[in-house]
Amino acid sequence: MSTSPTTDQVEQPPIHVQGLEKSFKQLKVLRGVDIDVARGSIFALLGSNGAGKTTVVKILSTLLKADAGTARVNGFDVAAQAARVRESISLTGQFAAVDEVLSGRENLVLVAKLRHLKAPGTIADDLLKRFSLTEAGTRRVATYSGGMRRRLDIAMSLIGEPPVIFLDEPTTGLDPEARIEVWQAVKELAKGGTTVLLTTQYLDEAEQLADRIAILHEGRIIVDGTLDELKRLLPPAEVEYVEKQPTLEDVFLTLVGAKTEKEQR
Template sequence: MTAQHAPAIQVHGLEKSYKELRVLRGVDFDVARGSVFALLGSNGAGKTTAVKILSTLLRADAGTARVNGFDVAAQAADVRESISLTGQFAAVDEILTGRENLVLIARLRHLEDPGRIADDLLERFSLTEAGARKVSTYSGGMRRRLDIAMSLIGDPPVIFLDEPTTGLDPRARIEVWQAVRELAARGTTVLLTTQYLDEAEQLADRIAILHRGRIIVNGTLAELRRLLPPAEVEYVEKQPTLEDVFLTLVGDGDGENGHDRNLGTDAKEPR
């Protein structure tokens, strides 16, 4: 198999323990190039530990892992040049503007024309109008989008997103989802860890469920659905989802398309 057709990430028999606690117990999975792979599991399942090993921040006790063709233990420097890691909390400088954050990272990576790189990423992540504002004024979703934009400087072929929507409100989560879809559309390989079922369902080409340190199932959403008995066909009147209601009421977020609603009562001006 040629390098360009080999999986972007290959994990075989990965094990990791912290004293008596076995966190990973022989984890195996591959991630195809240009795909979104969701590692789904509850808190403590071992998702972050796996990402730390793959991003060379932690050494495995046993097993092998390759990222972009490089062994994470023997070729750590090559792996780090091939990846970007976005952790559970946005790593942005709130004192700087959004554009200044991007320019700073581009300069640290010794890239030519950091201003152009910053402007292109601001446009790509719909942050151009906010680019001159300090990050301290950004919403949670905007900070997260900026964080992801910063991680793409240098065009890494593989990006790790470790629970990227933790603590975000519904609108901010949807903004991050749109950013992840944009990454996949441009051919970036994304390994996404999450504990949210709907997030994996919305974004992933393949989903692996990590439970008590082991992969218990790995497949497409359609394949995972086939693990359950076929659903009985019944006529059910489709009701709007909570997401439908939320987006209809909130609109575009600036108050122009939204509506003030007081559930169960008529809205009245205070006396």
Template sequence: MTADRIQGPAIRVQGLEKSYKQLRVLRGVDFDVARGGIFALLGSNGAGKTTVVRILSTLLKADAGKARVNGFDVATQAADVRESISLTGQFAAVDEILSGRENLVLLARLRHLKDPGRIADDLLERFSLTDAGARKVSTYSGGMRRRLDIAMSLVGDPPVVFLDEPTTGLDPQARIEAWRAVKELAARGTTVLLTTQYLDEAEQLADRIAILHEGRIIVNGTLAELKRLLPPAKVEYVEKQPTLEDVFLTLVGGGGKNGEHGEHGGSGPDAISARTSEERR
């Protein structure tokens, strides 16, 4: 492994474009993901988040642009990229007939890893599933299934993990369980690229947040940096800091579709200065 691969960003995306006939899904996407952090790609349904993940995981070819994962080019070094990543989709991909431990052991064997039983037991303990390890997955709650699904993504210790809307369809308690699992990944040095449409999820988890809108990254920064895009609102002499929701809705538009804007009559960075504290009250 070269020094550049070790020291460079875990993920680098430059000018990524993708179209489906006349529909331009990605229109020049650029971002870097630092090693060992959680990067949230935030956007509405249809913004292109899953398309980005599918390109980075070598499941889809881009029309233009470049992308590197763990130092490997996704177009010319696809096999190396696949060895460096794990992908967890929107729905848990676990075998309900097997127990949680059997799911993990099976995957470890498929990857030809030594001592699959020990690997399974370590992951069950890591994700607080030891007591349920012998039970069939069909008896698991939604949060437990998601935790098992994330645990399975770590078989083989991939340095980069893609989580594509990992809490879709989960109840509030299950979402919190999944959030704990994601934080555990980053705490142990795994790089996580998380796609989500939930603003609170990005706030809770991400070190950096990029908002994908109409095929482009329109803002990229820490939560504190994004909040500084909006001035604080003052209500009865009490200063109110903008939330990530304020930032997101101001940048992408309040509630319209196909270019229609919400009641504030505009979107994007230029609209920020036009919004008054009275409108946000």
């Protein structure tokens, strides 16, 4: 049976979320989240620890059920068509899910075989080349650097060419050089037409990668826009000796701080 969405579904955003709510006992984690992600774009969901970013990803990847609201991924309802959603996505968590005993190539071949794909060796070699891992392909993953493991992890998630990929804080714990390696890999995904939803607490990561950025604070999206649109939310740049443009960090701290202060009154 084909898992391709219908024409009407294709015309919808590949990720559409409306009124999403989720509580754990008395703790309200999501309080009505609305998100639309354009096809072939990188969308960054930015927020502090505990803001609800991972909860959103778990609901969209069918690992968790929402209490209220609707969500569609690749045109399929995450609640009513969970199997179709799972066939349309790939999820990369906060820690690389690779087998350190196997080589990089063996990891890729294994996943391709588990997905019953033809020519798993060819698929593995193509992905090793795409992620600049060809020379390291025959080495055990235990010898890889953090950046190489994460690139391999992302490569594994692309086997089967899913149209939508979720990256949940993909550079957590990586050094600056490894983070840049992962950033380049993510940019290449979008260039290839993959729709990427990225969660992060690193402001510079969202600034470097995202076509659009949403700030999730205390279970709600408090702002959603391009980097330039978010910067325009602050007062115009002041010119003294040099012109200082607001950074994404300025926007985030101003909006979150103002929201928190207002709620405490």
